[in-house]
Amino acid sequence: MAQKPMTKTQLVATLAERADLDKKTAAAALDALTGIVTETVAEGGAVTLHGLGKFYCRERPERMVRNPATGEQIKKEADRVVKVTVAKALKDSVNE
Known part of the structure; x- marks a missing residue:
């Protein structure tokens, strides 16, 4: 059975x-990490977390897409998307 996702509060507590920190410091560190990753990726860079x-x-280039409700073909403008490549160590730990 699948577990519920860990919340930010639970992550900060853990x-x-x-790390033997108080929760306020841990929350600040997590927020700083999130901000750094967000800013770097938004600028077109990449962040690797070992x-x-x-x-x-x-x-992503401009392309034709289909509206599933009507079946109409629509031209979608070029855009940018965030991608995540999962590390081999994490994949291996899940399959142990």
């Missing part, structure tokens, strides 16, 4: 416990 994966931005 981080504080494992053991987790690589976060990066990819350009």
Whole structure:
């Protein structure tokens, strides 16, 4: 049976416990990490977190898409999407 996803509050509490920090410091560190990754990827860069994966931005070209409700073909403009490549270490730990 699948577990519920870990919330930010639970993540902060676990981080504080494992790093021997108070929750306020752990929350600030997590927010700073999130901000750094967001800013770097938004600028077109990439961030690799050893053991987790690589976060990066990819350009998608202009293309034709179909509206599933009407079946109408629509031209979709070029855009950028965030991609995550999961690290081999994380994949291997899940399949042990």
